[in-house]
Amino acid sequence: MEKYQFDPHATSSDDVLTTRLDRLVDFFRKRGVNWARKNSLWPMPFATACCGIELMATGASRYDLARFGAEVMRFSPRQSDLLICAGRVAIKMMPVLQRIYKQMCEPKWVISMGACASTGGVFDTYAVVQGIDQFMPVDIYVPGCPPRPETLIEGIMAIQRIVDVEGIKASGERGKGLGLVAEPRYQVAVAGEGSE
Amino acid sequence: MASSVTIVEKLRSEFGDLWFDPQSLVTGGLRDAGQVFVKIAPEPLPDVMRYLRDDPGMRFEQLCDLTCVDYLNFPGATDRYGVIYSLLSLTHNHRFWLKCFVNDPEPIVPSMTPIWPGAEWMEREVFDMFGVVFEGHPDLRRILTWDGFEAHPLRKDYPLRGKGERTDFSVTRRDSA
Ligand code: SF4
Numbered sequence: 001m002e003k004y005q006f007d008p009h010a011t012s013s014d015d016v017l018t019t020r021l022d023r024l025v026d027f028f029r030k031r032g033v034n035w036a037r038k039n040s041l042w043p044m045p046f047a048t049a050c051c052g053i054e055l056m057a058t059g060a061s062r063y064d065l066a067r068f069g070a071e072v073m074r075f076s077p078r079q080s081d082l083l084i085c086a087g088r089v090a091i092k093m094m095p096v097l098q099r100i101y102k103q104m105c106e107p108k109w110v111i112s113m114g115a116c117a118s119t120g121g122v123f124d125t126y127a128v129v130q131g132i133d134q135f136m137p138v139d140i141y142v143p144g145c146p147p148r149p150e151t152l153i154e155g156i157m158a159i160q161r162i163v164d165v166e167g168i169k170a171s172g173e174r175g176k177g178l179g180l181v182a183e184p185r186y187q188v189a190v191a192g193e194g195s196e
Numbered sequence: 197m198a199s200s201v202t203i204v205e206k207l208r209s210e211f212g213d214l215w216f217d218p219q220s221l222v223t224g225g226l227r228d229a230g231q232v233f234v235k236i237a238p239e240p241l242p243d244v245m246r247y248l249r250d251d252p253g254m255r256f257e258q259l260c261d262l263t264c265v266d267y268l269n270f271p272g273a274t275d276r277y278g279v280i281y282s283l284l285s286l287t288h289n290h291r292f293w294l295k296c297f298v299n300d301p302e303p304i305v306p307s308m309t310p311i312w313p314g315a316e317w318m319e320r321e322v323f324d325m326f327g328v329v330f331e332g333h334p335d336l337r338r339i340l341t342w343d344g345f346e347a348h349p350l351r352k353d354y355p356l357r358g359k360g361e362r363t364d365f366s367v368t369r370r371d372s373a
Binding site for chain 1: 340342347349354356358359362363366370
């Protein structure tokens with residue numbers, strides 16, 4: 001009998017699960033918590049500007065963030081584990097954002113969504129933070145002005161990969177940064193290429 | 197409804213010793229909509245404003261806006277800060293504008309909060325952005341920029357990117373949060 005390998009990314013062709021109970025228990029001991037956690041990310045939407053509209057579109061029916069288990073927008077940082085900073089952050093707003101980050105329980109991850117949150121964007125003025133990563137940790141930068149929902153979903157999937165690979169650690173160990181490179185697992189198809 | 201010209205005439209008959217120097221609000225050859233502003237010094241401002249609010253022919257109950265312009269390097273300007281009052285009478289449906297010019301080093305204007313309480317936050321904004329001090333204001337603090345900010349950013353000689361305020365800030369790290 002083949003050694004059973006549980007594939008959380010299983011497609012519909014192999015969605016029948018036959019295994020011995022002890023192996024399933026073994027799998028969940030080793031990877032189960034991270035697998036469950038990455039498929040139930042609860043975002044804290046910190047939408048300060050136009051990017052927030054795209055964040056709402058991502059959560060709405062057309063793009064349906066529920067497919068990734070991340071549709072439960074929590075408006076309390078105590079209940080969320082993914083901070084999505086969508087929009088420009090004024091310097092006066094930065095302590096608020098930092099406090100929200102501090103109020104979130106470990107483990108927690110941060111997405112910096114859009115050009116403004118990541119770099120300040122076109123708002124190179126005295127009042128706007130030139131990239132929130134100057135003042136707080138960021139795991140994933142989502143590019144665009146605003147990013148399309150697909151781009152944000154790719155960012156959330158990158159967070160899922162981080163959760164899957166890196167998983168839960170004691171907060172003391174997370175101080176060094178994750179050191180992961182977030183790249184899509186699939187090859188992006190370009191029109192006119194790879195037709196064979 | 198009184199036209200701007202009538203209002204200026206009434207003001208002149210009431211405060212004869214003040215030369216209000218009325219000018220058209222619209223400049224640059226555009227259509228003149230009969231809108232006029234008058235210049236006024238800080239000292240007679242409270243009396244004139246109280247008259248504008250209380251006189252039965254004026255009745256400017258509403259201070260629509262209170263803002264400021266920095267006329268540094270402006271062609272033909274003689275004074276630096278122009279504090280602008282935009283008035284509306286709900287009774288008579290007429291509008292009127294006043295500009296009060298002040299200069300460095302002590303740009304001080306009497307506060308309008310005893311006359312229109314709604315002036316409070318607008319005066320705080322002008323103080324925050326231009327550094328014009330409103331004498332008699334109950335609570336003259338910054339309103340838009342953060343505590344500890346020193347400058348007045350809408351002054352024309354303030355650089356767009358600030359003077360290093362953006363980097364001078366506490367950092368939250370992974371292990372400190
Ligand atoms: S990146 Fe673009 S869309 Fe997003 S907040 Fe900035 S200006 Fe708005």
